[in-house]
Amino acid sequence: MRTLNLGILAHVDAGKTSLTERLLHAAGVIDEIGSVDAGSTQTDSLALERQRGITIKSAVVSFVIGDVTANLIDTPGHPDFIAEVERVLGVLDGTVLVISAVEGVQAQTRVLMRALQRLRIPTLIFVNKTDRAGAHPGRVLAGIAERLTPAIVAMGSGSGAGTRGCEFRPYGAGDEAFTARLAEVVAEHDDAVLAAYVQDEAGLPYRRLRRELARQARRGLVHPVFFGSAITGAGVAELTAGLTTFLPAAHGDAAGPASGTVFKVERGPAGEKIAYVRMFSGALRVRDRLPSGRGSPLGPGRDGEQRITAISVFERGPAVRRERVSAGQIGKLWGLRDVQTGDTLGVPPPGRPRHRFAPPTLETVVAPSRAADRGALHTALTQLAEQDPLIALRRDDVRGELLLSLYGEVQKEVIQATLAGEYGVEATFSASTTICIERPAGTGAAVEIIDTPPNPFLATVGLRIDPAPAGSGVRFRLEVELGSMPFSFFKAVEETVTQTLRQGIRGWQVTDCVVSMTRSGYWPRQSHAHAHFDKSMSSTAGDFRNLTPLVLMDALKQAGTRVYEPVHRFHLEIPADTFAAVLPELARLRALPWAPVMRGPLCLLEGEIPAAQVRELEEQLPGLTRGEGVLEAVFSRYQPVRGDIPARSRTDHNPLNREEYLLRVARRVAAR
Ligand SMILES: Nc1nc2c(ncn2[C@@H]2O[C@H](COP(=O)(O)OP(=O)(O)OP(=O)(O)O)[C@@H](O)[C@H]2O)c(=O)[nH]1
Numbered sequence: 021m022r023t024l025n026l027g028i029l030a031h032v033d034a035g036k037t038s039l040t041e042r043l044l045h046a047a048g049v050i051d052e053i054g055s056v057d058a059g060s061t062q063t064d065s066l067a068l069e070r071q072r073g074i075t076i077k078s079a080v081v082s083f084v085i086g087d088v089t090a091n092l093i094d095t096p097g098h099p100d101f102i103a104e105v106e107r108v109l110g111v112l113d114g115t116v117l118v119i120s121a122v123e124g125v126q127a128q129t130r131v132l133m134r135a136l137q138r139l140r141i142p143t144l145i146f147v148n149k150t151d152r153a154g155a156h157p158g159r160v161l162a163g164i165a166e167r168l169t170p171a172i173v174a175m176g177s178g179s180g181a182g183t184r185g186c187e188f189r190p191y192g193a194g195d196e197a198f199t200a201r202l203a204e205v206v207a208e209h210d211d212a213v214l215a216a217y218v219q220d221e222a223g224l225p226y227r228r229l230r231r232e233l234a235r236q237a238r239r240g241l242v243h244p245v246f247f248g249s250a251i252t253g254a255g256v257a258e259l260t261a262g263l264t265t266f267l268p269a270a271h272g273d274a275a276g277p278a279s280g281t282v283f284k285v286e287r288g289p290a291g292e293k294i295a296y297v298r299m300f301s302g303a304l305r306v307r308d309r310l311p312s313g314r315g316s317p318l319g320p321g322r323d324g325e326q327r328i329t330a331i332s333v334f335e336r337g338p339a340v341r342r343e344r345v346s347a348g349q350i351g352k353l354w355g356l357r358d359v360q361t362g363d364t365l366g367v368p369p370p371g372r373p374r375h376r377f378a379p380p381t382l383e384t385v386v387a388p389s390r391a392a393d394r395g396a397l398h399t400a401l402t403q404l405a406e407q408d409p410l411i412a413l414r415r416d417d418v419r420g421e422l423l424l425s426l427y428g429e430v431q432k433e434v435i436q437a438t439l440a441g442e443y444g445v446e447a448t449f450s451a452s453t454t455i456c457i458e459r460p461a462g463t464g465a466a467v468e469i470i471d472t473p474p475n476p477f478l479a480t481v482g483l484r485i486d487p488a489p490a491g492s493g494v495r496f497r498l499e500v501e502l503g504s505m506p507f508s509f510f511k512a513v514e515e516t517v518t519q520t521l522r523q524g525i526r527g528w529q530v531t532d533c534v535v536s537m538t539r540s541g542y543w544p545r546q547s548h549a550h551a552h553f554d555k556s557m558s559s560t561a562g563d564f565r566n567l568t569p570l571v572l573m574d575a576l577k578q579a580g581t582r583v584y585e586p587v588h589r590f591h592l593e594i595p596a597d598t599f600a601a602v603l604p605e606l607a608r609l610r611a612l613p614w615a616p617v618m619r620g621p622l623c624l625l626e627g628e629i630p631a632a633q634v635r636e637l638e639e640q641l642p643g644l645t646r647g648e649g650v651l652e653a654v655f656s657r658y659q660p661v662r663g664d665i666p667a668r669s670r671t672d673h674n675p676l677n678r679e680e681y682l683l684r685v686a687r688r689v690a691a692r
């Protein structure tokens with residue numbers, strides 16, 4: 021049996037979950053088609069998802085098409101839950117990108133397509149909702165070519181768009197316009213086809229064109245487009261057939277070394293951790309032992325092991341108990357107490373680049389409604405953050421506050437409801453504020469040598485910080501030999517670098533930089549001339565933990581930093597006659613619109629707006645547009661803050677002031 025790990029991706033509400041139901045029904049996994057609106061689908065199984073009619077967490081179900089087991093991952097489309105999509109991207113063999121035939125290409129569709137193209141994930145496009153009033157498949161197809169990618173081929177045409185009787189008719193060898201289009205598109209990516217095409221346009225046999233299309237689609241170069249409706253079922257059979265033809269289902273390498281990626285972690289009814297793993301090669305079995313600790317450039321930690329206590333594997337619907345999960349499959353693992361989303365199990369999977377969407381740009385202060393719930397709130401938020409690595413939790417030691425980073429207001433409401441429903445903790449959330457970042461303005465380097473004043477610690481640490489491309493995050497590398505010092509000391513430096521950069525010179529997270537360790541040195545236990553071991557004369561990991569922040573902040577001060585604020589790209593549809601009222605409001609909110617496009621009674625405006633102002637625009641819009649304005653905004657980039665730099669309260673204490681820092685370290689040591 022071959023396997024296909026298939027993602028369903030789209031802008032919110034395009035019909036991913038409804039299409040999933042249809043596919044499951046067509047494959048005979050379910051007898052009745054569930055409905056999002058009635059809260060009866062397979063993949064929207066959380067109570068909150070059923071109440072709200074939106075997907076919040078990614079969910080896996082499987083079905084069989086011919087000799088292929090497809091593991092389908094239904095993802096949320098709301099931008100507040102983009103983190104769920106990010107994790108899933110690394111484990112997919114192919115995707116279906118769903119686009120509504122009424123709304124067409126939307127803001128999130130573009131964000132997703134960019135990621136899919138970057139990762140070269142083979143993608144079919146399904147234009148859904150052709151039954152709905154206002155459906156316009158032709159216009160949507162043109163929109164895809166114009167706004168997503170020109171490398172598309174419509175696989176058929178629709179009739180009866182906008183009615184329940186809509187149908188999809190696949191094209192065949194007799195459709196001349198289709199074969200001409202096919203030849204044109206596949207010739208783009210293959211020189212042999214191009215040569216044959218130039219020689220004789222009509223001379224390429226249809227079967228060769230189809231074969232070439234399949235080959236290119238499976239490599240993510242060309243995207244077949246299908247049309248239909250998840251509600252009436254139109255076009256779903258053709259899409260299903262397309263999944264095995266145009267996406268790369270494969271036999272996994274079951275004999276290879278075990279290699280898997282954890283893309284989701286949830287807690288079971290008794291609070292136990294359950295990890296969802298996609299295996300790339302080899303197999304994991306019940307009772308297998310795995311090293312605990314997270315992956316890093318220095319390799320896994322060496323502190324203990326964890327054991328798999330149970331496994332279930334997705335087969336024809338939900339997961340069933342099995343002794344092993346092997347190459348190609350998706351399984352749920354129990355027993356891995358330290359596991360986190362994004363972990364590698366076994367050897368790293370072969371060359372899969374990672375795509376990172378923008379990190380959360382908002383922050384809120386969370387407080388328990390009852391003072392007695394303080395501890396419970398902290399525990400609950402820690403557990404939620406563990407399932408959601410992008411959702412960072414910070415504690416402001418000065419004000420004694422808990423801060424949570426967020427993508428948006430819907431996510432805030434979901435977290436609030438989860439705290440109440442699953443943990444029994446009522447909590448209040450302050451109005452959200454934007455999170456800025458700091459990037460190094462240049463290069464800086466510093467070093468402190470062991471036993472050389474003013475260095476009070478038994479360690480030598482040299483660090484250099486260099487700026488790196490936007491979006492690349494923080495990378496730590498060694499310019500000294502790994503064997504020159506005990507592993508645990510390097511590990512201590514690496515971890516402390518990450519921690520220290522959480523707050524730069526102005527208090528914001530420092531990112532998009534490379535930190536290189538340029539000097540290292542320590543005193544081993546035996547090197548001391550005296551006969552007996554003297555703890556005060558030999559280096560410990562603590563020396564490295566205490567010294568690293570001093571060196572790093574010196575390097576950072578030398579490099580200097582610049583503060584950047586998040587900016588969103590917006591798409592605004594307003595009645596044309598309200599343009600004159602909307603424009604000054606955009607200016608007041610520091611938005612920069614590009615030239616407006618008039619389409620009949622509508623005015624379409626695109627542009628950029630600081631993330632901090634999006635919520636206010638949302639609030640003002642109904643009043644300015646008689647309630648008819650529609651706004652979409654997604655993160656676009658960071659731009660340097662002009663004028664006053666917003667301050668951030670400090671939580672952990674970076675050594676901006678050396679004396680103060682050393683005093684704090686001394687106090688901490690004395691307290692032990
Ligand atoms: N008329 C019509 N309605 C549809 C179709 N597909 C989905 N819908 C409706 O559109 C709404 C959203 O459908 P979902 O399947 O939840 O969309 P989704 O993409 O999973 O949404 P999120 O997961 O929240 O991003 C529901 O009210 C569906 O009933 C379709 O083909 N035709």
Ligand SMILES: [Mg+2]
Nearest residue numbers: 036037074075
């Ligand atoms: Mg959904």
